[in-house]
Amino acid sequence: MELLALVPFLLMFVIYLAVIGFTIWFAISLINVNKQRNVLLKEISNKLRGDEFKPKEE
Structure with a gap:
């Protein structure tokens, strides 16, 4: 019976970890x-100036 009392705490813990994981995923995606946007803008800027742009390989 005591194990059944732990279910709400485990559920809260899983939800808490999911929220933290989603926040980290969103920050990394952003x-x-x-x-990528900065690379594209740098390429456009260099083309407008007439320079040649070579993107850095990761």
């Missing part, structure tokens, strides 16, 4: 999108 950073990657901004990196």
Whole structure:
């Protein structure tokens, strides 16, 4: 019977971990999108100036 009392705490813990995981995933996704946008804007800027742009390989 005592094990049944732990179910709400385990459920809260799983939800808590899911929220933290989603927040970290969202932050990483946002950073990657901004990196890609900056590369694209740098390429456009260099083309407008007439310079040649070579993207850095990861």
